[in-house]
Amino acid sequence: MITLRQDIFTEDALKIADWLEDNEIIAYLNEEDQISDQIRHMVNTSNLPIYNQIFNQRGLFYLICLHGESIGYVKFVPKSKGHEIVITIGDKELWGQGYGKTALKKALSEAFFSLRYEKIEAKIKPMNKRSLFMFEHIGFESGESSGEIHHLSMDMNTFLKKAA
Template identity: 30%
Template sequence: MLFESSRVKLRKMTIEDADLYHTWRNDMEVMHSTNPSLDVYLIEETREFVDKVILGSPFAKSYIMIEKGDKRPIGIISLINIDYKNRNAECIIDIGEKEYWGKGYGSEGLKLLLNYVFYEMNLHRVSLKVFSFNDRAIHLYTKMGFKQEGNSRQSLFREGEWYDIIHMGLLQNEYFDQQKRNA
């Protein structure tokens, strides 16, 4: 199945997922590495964000990552800013359940999304942004074939220090070539 690996299953996000997403969105440890603003949100704000921005946009697709063994939602993976004309999109991934960090679930979820993006949607390019201190994510993205394309210097302030936001991208033909090498 397209949205399933050995341990992870992706399902479309629904408005019923807003409460779960709210828990992850307000966990500062989860958002530290992915959200530039680190705000605390009211449940009404999260529900409106899910309804209007995540589910209400024709230029976004979001999926809840499910750990298949215990059928537990563990994170969210999204495509945003989908540009169908130029065949580009940006991806975002958050593992909201911390006990699943560093165990390969993000890699499996991202591979499922990239297979969908390149084989089914036939997009040409996927980009993402990652904070320069997030070594684990940078390693994952590099392993998946993303290349650093630039950075926004000192544009993120965390715990008294300035960090860069690194811009990475992956082209369809690069992904296909990597899949052939790994087969």
């Protein structure tokens, strides 16, 4: 069963750092360079038992968990016209098995019903065909796109009609 969890423990932070060092994973992401080094430095130089406040500095951050074990993450980044969603399944052995879609639906429910966000945006690289298909299949609508990034969005009304 897929769940979203906000508590980020040391083991989770180190898993995230591992994922962000994998070239196959980061090829699909727009994360900062050296972010995994920053995460490892944070873990090595602090005595914190939990890292929620650090991972939530630039928007809300959730771990995607399968039977309690973190397999990826979702974050909501505030933007001028809503919030951008970033979703990653870091455990590559689980790619293509529907966990991302389930996590995306849960994240959208959280965004629209609990957090009361009005609009969610996504930026997806054209080479990430599975993510593009997943977002479109759930009901995200294409917006302006450049050769490097596809812009998609969904508002609460569309979510209620198509995804819920």
